[in-house]
Amino acid sequence: MIERVIGFAGAGFSCAVVARELVTRGPFKAVIYDERTHVAGNCHTSRDSETGIMVHHYGPHIFHTSNEHVWNYVQRWGRFENFSHQVKASTAKGIFHLPINLRTLNEFFGKKMSPSEAEKFVQSLGDRSIGEPKNFEEQALKMLGRELYDNFFYGYTKKQWGVEPRQLSASILKRLPIRFTEDLSYFNDPFQGIPRAGYTAIVENILDHPKIEVRLGERLTREGVKNFEHVFYSGPLDGYFSYQLGKLNYRTVTFEEHRADGDFQNHSVVNYCEERIPYTRIAEHKHFAPWEKFDRTVYFKEFSKQTEDGDTPFYPMRLDPDKKLLQDYIKLAEQETAVTFLGRLGTYRYLDMHVVIEEALKLAEVCLNESDIKRWPHFSTSPLSSGAGG
Ligand SMILES: Cc1cc2nc3c(=O)[nH]c(=O)nc-3n(C[C@H](O)[C@H](O)[C@H](O)COP(=O)(O)OP(=O)(O)OC[C@H]3O[C@@H](n4cnc5c(N)ncnc54)[C@H](O)[C@@H]3O)c2cc1C
Numbered sequence: 001m002i003e004r005v006i007g008f009a010g011a012g013f014s015c016a017v018v019a020r021e022l023v024t025r026g027p028f029k030a031v032i033y034d035e036r037t038h039v040a041g042n043c044h045t046s047r048d049s050e051t052g053i054m055v056h057h058y059g060p061h062i063f064h065t066s067n068e069h070v071w072n073y074v075q076r077w078g079r080f081e082n083f084s085h086q087v088k089a090s091t092a093k094g095i096f097h098l099p100i101n102l103r104t105l106n107e108f109f110g111k112k113m114s115p116s117e118a119e120k121f122v123q124s125l126g127d128r129s130i131g132e133p134k135n136f137e138e139q140a141l142k143m144l145g146r147e148l149y150d151n152f153f154y155g156y157t158k159k160q161w162g163v164e165p166r167q168l169s170a171s172i173l174k175r176l177p178i179r180f181t182e183d184l185s186y187f188n189d190p191f192q193g194i195p196r197a198g199y200t201a202i203v204e205n206i207l208d209h210p211k212i213e214v215r216l217g218e219r220l221t222r223e224g225v226k227n228f229e230h231v232f233y234s235g236p237l238d239g240y241f242s243y244q245l246g247k248l249n250y251r252t253v254t255f256e257e258h259r260a261d262g263d264f265q266n267h268s269v270v271n272y273c274e275e276r277i278p279y280t281r282i283a284e285h286k287h288f289a290p291w292e293k294f295d296r297t298v299y300f301k302e303f304s305k306q307t308e309d310g311d312t313p314f315y316p317m318r319l320d321p322d323k324k325l326l327q328d329y330i331k332l333a334e335q336e337t338a339v340t341f342l343g344r345l346g347t348y349r350y351l352d353m354h355v356v357i358e359e360a361l362k363l364a365e366v367c368l369n370e371s372d373i374k375r376w377p378h379f380s381t382s383p384l385s386s387g388a389g390g
Contacts, residue, residue: 010234012041014343021364045198065354080193155275234343250313
């Protein structure tokens with residue numbers, strides 16, 4: 001049987017999952033390029049040479065999903081330890097649990113409310129003069145009232161997005177949960193874990209197949225597409241077209257590394273909600289592996305800023321001008337006959353790992369069921385649908 005050679009731009013979860021499905025279930029060979037010198041994209045982890053701690057190089061990653069199929073799929077490639085992610089918020093009034101829950105409310109307001117009392121109390125805090133909220137700030141004030149908004153959301157949101165919260169869409173806050181129970185877990189999903197040997201080992205195992213060739217430190221360009229029958233492209237959509245229509249806006253994160261003896265914050269992630277503190281959060285990485293013990297510690301202060309030339313794009317902003325530009329790039333992408341755009345950069349959406357994997361598995365299924373490669377889709381999922389997770 002003649003093998004068809006398919007190119008892949010990116011060795012993150014998106015391309016790794018599609019490539020593995022295609023080569024194991026169809027007449028395909030995969031050549032995967034990544035301009036970085038490691039696989040796993042933004043999920044890359046490796047052991048710190050000094051302390052031995054598993055470091056998440058592009059920010060902490062916790063696998064969480066309610067999709068049992070995806071949960072079973074990732075566990076085929078390595079052992080996941082149960083990990084229930086908890087986040088703390090440092091505010092002007094002290095340190096509390098996030099998302100705001102019964103304990104947060106009782107501690108913050110110095111009360112002893114039951115769940116139903118707390119629910120009524122929060123309703124009474126909401127600003128009833130606001131009708132249909134037009135932006136993030138109005139949504140927050142309507143849901144939570146001024147005191148919770150000012151202490152937990154205003155400063156953090158402004159630092160993270162670099163704009164006044166009233167310039168952001170109300171839909172961002174609609175997704176943030178508030179709980180009237182003592183459940184302290186950051187995510188609601190029933191399946192949550194972190195791979196014992198790190199995410200990079202998981203992706204290496206997915207890619208470990210005789211019909212997959214990985215070329216690290218090499219970029220696949222638009223020009224290079226013609227060397228393949230088809231290309232799956234998980235790099236930035238606007239970058240593929242050399243930004244010919246302009247740049248889609250992203251926020252990026254820079255990390256300031258610190259080391260110390262013992263334990264720095266006794267917790268994996270603490271968000272800093274006050275505007276006067278320049279960083280958004282501190283992540284102490286040994287607390288993502290509580291099954292391991294270390295005498296030293298390494299932690300990272302995270303600073304959020306607008307992406308400039310040479311920065312890694314992290315969070316798509318998707319403001320109104322971006323959405324207009326995105327529609328124009330979609331038209332260009334639809335004229336490319338041999339490329340499928342996928343993943344968080346290829347579809348310009350914020351996507352958690354489980355969503356990326358689910359979309360990659362579905363995309364591979366569509367392609368395996370369509371023998372005419374020219375009819376393979378332009379996108380894994382429409383970039384106009386909103387990203388899931390956060
Ligand atoms: C700060 C942060 C924290 C996160 N935390 C979580 C979390 O806790 N849980 C969760 O589920 N998800 C989390 N995510 C999301 C997670 O990182 C993504 O779901 C995942 O990385 C998406 O995989 P991908 O393959 O689509 O893209 P990426 O991981 O970005 O991989 C794309 C790869 O393509 C390469 N590339 C791009 N263009 C080219 C080219 N032309 N040629 C060659 N190579 C190219 C890049 O170098 C990159 O390695 C987080 C994201 C961020 C930004």
